[in-house]
Amino acid sequence: MKRDIKYCVIGAGNGGVAMAGYLAMMGYSVNLYNRTHEKLIPLLKEKTINLTGEVTGSGKLDKVTSDIGEAIENVDVIMITIPAVGHSKIAKEMAPYLKDGQIIILNPGRTGGALEVYETLLRERKRNNIIVAEAQTFIYAVRAEDATQAHIFKSKHEVSLAAIPATKTDYVLELINDVYPQFTPAKDILETSINNYGAIFHPAPTLLNSGHIERGMPFDYYMEGITPSVANVLEKMDSERMEIGRMLQIETVSAMSWLEDSYGGFGRDLYETVQNTPAYRGLKAPGTIQTRYIHEDVPYSLVPMESIAILLGIKTPAISSIIDIAETIAGKEFRKIGRTADKLGLEGLSIAEMHLLARQGRISKKRYFVEEVV
């Protein structure tokens, strides 16, 4: 038991509330941070989060705060649960308060999150002795009504995780496996970044159900939203994603196999497997088309995948067309906003150098690293 580990959870959304509540329920010291104070108000008096669903119980938090310095003071592990759009910003905000050896875990990193946060800290702190890890997906399927309670539909059986530097992955797992034994080591953050199944399950079903979502009539996102034809599109996108993984010599499994591994789903194809994943039952579709499933998963998952594919000379017509439609529907230039290979520092690197960057967070070849590391 490692009950002396102190956690900070960043973000009081669905995931953050569930994670903070669970860690506290398991006896750990937990601070919960949220950028806006309003969201925390219901928690200020009792500081207690109630969990229902697969996990039942309650946990009492140590601190509930919108002061980042106070939130991460003396904690060992910082669990980031905010959308990827905020990763770089929160890294900048934490930078002045971080102490060497603290561990940041992105839950999840989407594609390239750990690399982006690591680079941001490198720039802000000149040197970087912070471990930045990313989980390949969020550990729960969860919905929270407010900051005092969360309903956990299901915990995933297995979630891979990698750290920068990669030599610290096992160390991170050792610390957190006591409370979350589901985390398993990935080779490096390229593996967690390419095995990003939100990229497959979030934008396309949302777009292909645009009308229904915008009419505001609720429906089950996975069970009803992923019809056989929608599943066909997902399978095409997923095969493009796997092709990127193969080129990068990364271990990757299909979205279908991943559903089997994570939730015990089963079936002959992706459509059947989704239907036979009870964890997804009851998860409602977003109430608007302007959702994280578009505004986060397109620029921070699909855009970097497409961009890396271009570097590798791979065509991704299904992924690219979903980005195109998302740009049109959201009226945003996601390819400009998003994490491109260029922004992640991957451009001009060989595949071996990409892995070196992923494992070390820097390679001497890149001039701006040299300048800042000395």
Next chain:
Amino acid sequence: MKRDIKYCVIGAGNGGVAMAGYLAMMGYSVNLYNRTHEKLIPLLKEKTINLTGEVTGSGKLDKVTSDIGEAIENVDVIMITIPAVGHSKIAKEMAPYLKDGQIIILNPGRTGGALEVYETLLRERKRNNIIVAEAQTFIYAVRAEDATQAHIFKSKHEVSLAAIPATKTDYVLELINDVYPQFTPAKDILETSINNYGAIFHPAPTLLNSGHIERGMPFDYYMEGITPSVANVLEKMDSERMEIGRMLQIETVSAMSWLEDSYGGFGRDLYETVQNTPAYRGLKAPGTIQTRYIHEDVPYSLVPMESIAILLGIKTPAISSIIDIAETIAGKEFRKIGRTADKLGLEGLSIAEMHLLARQGRISKKRYFVEEVV
């Protein structure tokens, strides 16, 4: 009155039944042809079509047949109402029986229909003294339960039409304006082909409502299916279409203005205008994703538009992404199946030469025309 004109209507689908019924009701001699005999069985005894909705009454047909020779024998005007996928085939089947001076009207041609039929007849008959016209859209919003009755939601106020050769457009209009005064002359078939609003209104709302359509729960296709975000995509596609039109020096109006002109719709944007187009009320979405709205409008409307845009050096990201998604969802290579600029004989032509081809159905520059015309 030109009651001595004899019509043949090809195709006993929604549109064909309504058109045949109306022409007969107005006192014209009408033959109705359908490829499969089964569809005609309910009509064999009484040969009478009942119309409800905007037009109420009934019309008695002359012949009801699945013999193409019998169907078009001694008729003046042949109204083609079958999907564009069948245009070339029906042209081949009619070729041996056609008599000089007969008029074929495609209702509608989609994009490039008249050109394709004209070329097919040129190849089949060596010389071509048939007039081939295309309407820019179908004249009715209509649904038919079976071949004996159709419900006409609304006739459009105005439908443009062009003939090959273009010098015969006025002659064709003179013949049919007696019964259909809504038809107005277009400059040439490039104009009717680019002003193809089915390309805008059919594939994208279907795809962006894929889940709902495939779940089989009925909804109003236009009123419910075209939400503000879906309308944004349509406006983007429409602006790409208009850009093609401008480059081709074709008169074109936006889909929004077209709704105003055709149905008296009104509003500040396309979404509002669709909502304020009562003619669209009650028109249900297709019951399957494998619908004409995909299998016809993608290869015979969007594919030729994209292909012409490429010739002209115009980018069409919204149109192209809808084609991409349609290919994935339908599992068909619509760009290979469809009417490309190459297949329409437009490749390598200047814009002036494209109009020459559109007006004459042939230009001496193209070798295969020279060979076959002599």
